[in-house]
Amino acid sequence: MTFNINQLIRKIKIQNRLLISFAVLSLLPMLIIGIFSYYISSDAIRTKISTASIQLMYQVSENIVNELIKLENDSVDIAFSDLVQQIMGGFNTMSEWEKNVAQIKIQEMLAKRFSFFHSVSDVLVYTRNKEKVIAYGDISFKFNLKSDYLNELFEETIIKNGVPVWTIQNQDNEELARNTSSRFSNYGEAGILLSRSFKSFEGLPIGYMIMRIDVKYIFNKFRDITLGAGSHIFIVNGKGTVISSQNPQHKVATPYPDDTLIDELKQNRVTETYSFNTTIAGKRHLIAYTYIPRADWYVVSTIPFSYLDHESVKISFYILVLGISCFVLALLLSYYVSKSISSPLKCLIDSMNNVKLGNLVVQIDDRSSDELGKVTTNFNQMVSELQYLIDEVKMKEKLKRLAELKSLQAQINPHFLSNSLNTVRWLANVQKANNISNLITSLISLLHGCMGKGSELISIREEIEYVKNYLNIMAYRYYDKFMVHFEIEEDILDCHILKFALQPIVENCLLHGIEPMEGQGLIIIKGYRVQNELKITITDNGVGMDEHTLNSLLQQTTTINQSRFSGIGIRNVDERIKLYFGEKFGLSIHCVPNLFTTVEITIPTAGGEDDVKDAEGAHS
Template identity: 25%
Template structure:
């Protein structure tokens, strides 16, 4: 078995990628066809079920509108009774006996009769009050006021405090008013000024009004419809309903109360699709029942449709597999052809990019990788050339100054012989500066040596400017032996003298401060000169950006910044802070060498 699997694996990986792609697509289409034949029936049946459900939801919405029209007419009648002056005069009148109230009830009863005739959906109107006969029209029973107040209808209406309420009264403890003890009425209580109930008004809707609203003219699906309340009690049903209207708790109500949009349910051995929708105006549910036999009859030709569709899909899939595999493998083939050139060091090759899909993204990444490799090689070459030039310059610096040393030594000896001590000190300071500049060819000095060089430079400048400048050094312990590049501070001090103190005659102070923050050495050069204008400061900051050519007036600053970046990296350099008319501060950021071994921490 293992040998067979090994040979099969070898054979598979030996097939060209394009053939693998074609075989994969054909296999995929075949599998999809077999799965579609198995699940197509269920899938299409589900689609058809959803379409029928959508149609039924529309039907339920129309039914809801029909019910609302009938019930709105009842509500308008109830409102008219509540506001009618004749009815209210009868309810507010004090009668000495029953006979007097009977005589007074004739006119209000005639009004009720007119209202009944104007709305054919009304089954009865009933108005009951204390110490008087009731006003009523329609087929109903009359009860005493005390019995009325004990009924469930009165209690439900009283909870509304004068507002109307719809009541479906069935299976209650106190049945009133109708022969079959089942009533759908709009109830409302009128009150005296002292808050005591004055009368109960009931406007009853015919059951046939709801039955007619549930009857749909076009009903090809054979659906039946039902109205039920939020407790699962049937209120009305369509004429073709198979349900017992007197069922108190319908068997499928738990599914509706659980908010299942549509579901299947078996009733009397028949499977139904049940859809429901809450009424927009009343606290009821509208429910439809559609037999699944209607749905299955629409699926008779499904098998033939699926078979023909997927046979066509296999033909189209075969064609597309050849087309797609060609587009897929052509890019990979081009990349493979370019790799030998890359192996030989030719990083200028580029793959064509004709889109944004994964294959073209691979070509784009291939091109970006080659470009980054070429840029890295160029950068390393430039750095290597720069380092070689530094070494060459260092060797030249070891040779060139010997003549100057000898000349300065001769001048110093001559000055001592003739008693010119100031000239001797000046020569010694200049000689010391030159020796530190050369430093035996080394590109680095300690911070202490660099400050010593600045002190010699200021000594020379003070002789020239009659002691105008003063130097203050605050060097943190541990930083004085830190290695720094040569000519780091002296050009900055010279810049302060030339530009900062040009118009200042006295009290010219230059301060140098150093400290370290973690692995960073911070050196600050501060002068109390004239400062730098905002425009000039922006120009300096722009010059310090990469690939920027400086002007001659700030070339020294650019030189220091670039030498720092070259030796230590792009994260190091100098920055300026200035307040025009008060001060200028140059901050130098270098790496801090914890070992202080005298070399650069690159």
């Protein structure tokens, strides 16, 4: 089966194969990712909004419950106040004048309680025989409930036996009077009622109480809360009557238009499921609610799926448009690219592999004028140039090493040698040859170092000896003009440095620093290790240099100064160090005129013969 598929595929051109496989492999992941992203994002958004909605409904219900408890406590305080208990106990035996006086006293008492609490519009107290006492309210716009509705409230409060009953009434439950319209404009067409029966201190039933609360008082607890476009928060009781709602289509004190939702609320309350999906007016909604047992109220939020899925649909649309655009573009690019790349690219890769193996005579025969053709031409030129440069570098390096060796072997300045020999002769004549041996010994050591053959790297110990021999000679020339102090760490003495790297710097200290100064000078030579690097500093307290002289010092040419011992400038030392050890090593100079001059040499640690051989091998 595999053989047949391979044979079938091999019958299709490479370009077509690439296009078909690319189309399949790019389209399928795009579809899978798009669908997966849509469902995952939708589910995540719904879950988060559902959780947030439940928490928000819980907070709203907590706020409402706190207010209901305050109102219930107020009703208890009123019912069991001494004044109300006294009046209700003897109301049947009072005259009309006494009843009016009692009513005024109750009104005065409750006016102090509710005058600043505008949500309570009316408080009615009824005797056991259902005689009404207006305990609080506007006398000009009396609150009168219809007898049938009032009797239903009394019967329900009797059944509850003192437990508050929360209901809602509207204008259909009130007795209409001349000033009814004015009352509705001032206190609203509907009101929330707290009804309860109460007893005497002896435990005998003595009356009923009805408190009317403005519906806006409860509505204000969630009026400004929004859960998204098209969402609403409302409160219904267990009978399906709307208590309060953000939706103007849900009229307060009327049945909620969708009985199915009320039934689902009751069913989910039994299973303690506080979030579910349902259909309202033909549209899917997410429902989140909480239940207030003391009032038999449901605080409900409805969020349409159109809002929940809005972001997911937008994301999916963007993914689809972007995916299709990229897919079409990729197909077009792959069509043109696949046909022209594979053959010349393979040829170029094969040639590169040959170059990697060291075959620098590779040439590609490709006369195309496109980028790959230019790359091939440049590759051919690069290989030829690389071969030429390698040969040239080898030749120049060989010549440079030979020139440096000859320079070291012939770096004694004849003028200096003449002066030194004259000094020897003068000392022989004056001192009868007592100090000639010391001077000549130092001179011979320097001559051997300059003209000797072998490695250009020597130990720091040997380099210090060359410096001491040079200073011994200079001590006779500059009698008591300078002192030298060495501070070289013992563990770096066997590390290696370029031959005659320190002598030119010490000579520079004498000529430019100490010789022009008045009095005796001091040279301090320190050597120490810093991690994998060696630091050697040469400091003098001479006259120093200005900025121009300091800059020109490192820019000296290799022209030999006839007044110097070796003719090797400080710049030459810096270039030799960089040549051997790399650009990050070399010299740095710090100078404060008439105070000090410090030259710091930085080289890598090279402690053994293997390191010396490696350094020399790298420049052979």
